[in-house]
Amino acid sequence: MSTKNLKEKLYIIIFEADTWWGKFFDVALLVLILLSVVTVALESVKSLNAEYGLLFDTLEWAFTALFTIEYILRLYASTNRVRYAFSFFGIIDLISTLPAYLGLILTGAHSLIVLRSFRLLRVFRIFKLARFIGEASQLQRALKASRPKIIVFVTAVSIIVMIMGTLMYIIEGGKNGFTSIPRSVYWAIVTLTTVGYGDIAPVTVLGQTVAAFIMILGYAIIAVPTGIVTAELGMAVAKERSSDTRVCANCNLADHDADASYCKNCGEELPQN
Amino acid sequence: MSTKNLKEKLYIIIFEADTWWGKFFDVALLVLILLSVVTVALESVKSLNAEYGLLFDTLEWAFTALFTIEYILRLYASTNRVRYAFSFFGIIDLISTLPAYLGLILTGAHSLIVLRSFRLLRVFRIFKLARFIGEASQLQRALKASRPKIIVFVTAVSIIVMIMGTLMYIIEGGKNGFTSIPRSVYWAIVTLTTVGYGDIAPVTVLGQTVAAFIMILGYAIIAVPTGIVTAELGMAVAKERSSDTRVCANCNLADHDADASYCKNCGEELPQN
């Protein structure tokens, strides 16, 4: 096999997902990423690290080795190496291997290995494989169509929390936990989104009244993004379901179900779908 | 009455719900299950157990006896005993009686009696009885149609909480409660879903900024599952309301539009609406 052939084949396996080997590579890689993330996560638990430290270290180096080989292969097989190296996934791929090596030289650099979890974003490539294409693209289209409305909404919410946070800073003051405006704005976000940690909570009557107002506001305006996405998604779903383009040759009716064989208006046979 | 007749009659009463006795058996059983679950729940309250311990014990043995008889009858009446014994409800039925007997031999086994609460799932069989069929099946159809979109959504959410949890572990560190990555991921879930216990809460400015971002994200993306279910449910409701009851005389197809004059499947003329 010539070098060019090898490179092409590698490209098809590593970067595409249309062949059996391409799919297998993507799924296997995702499983590896997931396992490596779980390893990093469990390693961060002190009690587990004390007991299985050696196992975690070994696994981590194994994953690092595999990801390094994968990175080199990607670099080798890609048609435009610079573009890959500076692409979003190219940088993520590099970042997920480097910290392990840097940890040998610099103390503390090792802890950056947790950045590896960003590789999980590759799962979105897997959705290309299966019957999820249609569903994911419907969601994507609906979210895209909603974007300008969402921007208007998020801007309005940002201004609300800034004003409300400033107001509560004046009303409650430092002694009740609202020590600064940024912290009060943080509290306003915690309240408006109905998260409500309770680490900061209003104590004065006026403060609780304003807080109650923010809560009801937050409770009511959650309806807006939901309304936006639902309206768009409803359209996307309805569109896909009703997308039959056949026209009856006899009466020119166009509104046929996807499973219709005859025109519902005049009984003429329709062309096959 | 012959044995075969008895077995058949028992089967109709216990496993089906079309006859008066069948319905009665199902409802009575559900009331018994509910009472037994309430008994177990109240028994777990220390102060009540100290006072009414004997009553609870008596009731529990009574329920165990009844459920044991029911289990034996089910086993006897079922046409395929092995299949019933290893079916979901077969195992649940067994599990809800065994711990009481095991508690006589093994200390501690008795506490497993709380597993009896799983029997409450039998309520979904009751829905078959009444006018809830249509409603439940509409919900079910909508949820089924939403499933692939929900899977895409849950995967995206899982990756977001993993990345956000890891990020917060680096930013906040162990001294602020983010002692390990799994714990930080748990915090991210608590925050994204807007539950917000407050047992772990960010303290640093950067941590609170990232937390604010997660909250707004969680507040915004709750729109997505809602949008999905609403769009599908709207379709299911609209479909049922506009359902045409005409059946084609030629091919027996029933799913006609209200404005159809001819069968879309075979072209036969339909009766006027």
Next chain:
Amino acid sequence: MSTKNLKEKLYIIIFEADTWWGKFFDVALLVLILLSVVTVALESVKSLNAEYGLLFDTLEWAFTALFTIEYILRLYASTNRVRYAFSFFGIIDLISTLPAYLGLILTGAHSLIVLRSFRLLRVFRIFKLARFIGEASQLQRALKASRPKIIVFVTAVSIIVMIMGTLMYIIEGGKNGFTSIPRSVYWAIVTLTTVGYGDIAPVTVLGQTVAAFIMILGYAIIAVPTGIVTAELGMAVAKERSSDTRVCANCNLADHDADASYCKNCGEELPQN
């Protein structure tokens, strides 16, 4: 004026809201109720009660006197006195005056005066007055149509919290706050509804994992009631908007806008709306 005339006029003013005096009576009564509720609420604040105790007492007795007169008038004017006395609002009306008098005899009975807040429910009668009729009835119709689906949903949620609460009772146990099954079920409700007080929170790894699962579940299934109400409300709104029953005399087209004067299909003049 004869007694009968007086009684009839009183009935129209007190029980109906179609005349100017009837509307005035209803609005004035609502303002009085609101004021009396505010008085009771402020009286419960210790610092305010210490200072303005006498004022509150005077106001309370004034409201009690007015409500007593109103109750007697209602009893006098109603066509069927027994039915009114035992109706929902009849009992509420009685309960809102009695505790003040009982407080003179029995110590403690006075505190029941807070039950007066139930009189606020009369506000729903006010909605009958104004342009809110259409809106309120649209909401009502949508909620009514949603009821069977909501029942199925609430039953499912109840079983989920019972099973989850029991599970957490076994996993976490009394030392982490899950002291009994009812308390654990309470925690499950707090978590599933995304309220999240944080007074009880899981501590073990397994407990936190199950909790995370409940949260994501709660976050996802909130979509269901929203979807149900939205689908029904969308129908109700669409129906009201498109409720033009006119048919074109020339081409029999029926789907006209409410503001159309001519048939959009053939240009024929339509009958006036």
Next chain:
Amino acid sequence: MSTKNLKEKLYIIIFEADTWWGKFFDVALLVLILLSVVTVALESVKSLNAEYGLLFDTLEWAFTALFTIEYILRLYASTNRVRYAFSFFGIIDLISTLPAYLGLILTGAHSLIVLRSFRLLRVFRIFKLARFIGEASQLQRALKASRPKIIVFVTAVSIIVMIMGTLMYIIEGGKNGFTSIPRSVYWAIVTLTTVGYGDIAPVTVLGQTVAAFIMILGYAIIAVPTGIVTAELGMAVAKERSSDTRVCANCNLADHDADASYCKNCGEELPQN
């Protein structure tokens, strides 16, 4: 350039946003406002103020100077000075400069400078600039159409929290944190909106049962505002998508259905689509 010309040009730049300079002025002003708000916010952080106090003071006076000039120019250029001075934005503009000057005379007046954050509301003027017009107006129209339903909903919610708060005050009492009715109503709002700080939480069994009921209620009725907004927004989106651009040659009506052949207002034939 004559004075009148200058005044007119200033008006176009400052109050309108149709020319290049008008847009530039609006965007530049918004950036200044944002920077000044950030300065005020950071100044409120004690540690930052200790270190960069002089820088913050300098910046604040610079912003105050710029806003003062802007206010004078607005006053000068406006066609009706009294109307501007007493308009919402006129008062906000004045308030955002005054505290700095007042701070020189009165101690404490300076802290009112945080009111400057209200100027952020000017961002909504920026939306006029760009392609957000359509989106913002769709949102606005949907919210406007929802208003009467939202009022009915908010009234119902207010009564629910008042009754529930009063109930919990009786059940739990002062020793468990429910020290007064207003505070209990505050708790009911915190719970119903699913915020759940946890600063006040029911302790008795009856209290927890009622709380659980409020939570499930809050969880269920969040569906109502969402349903309202979604239904209206769906209509607004659907309308815009299906908008027919044909105009009647006879009566200039523009709002035709896509399938209309004749003007619904005057019966004139429309051009083919």
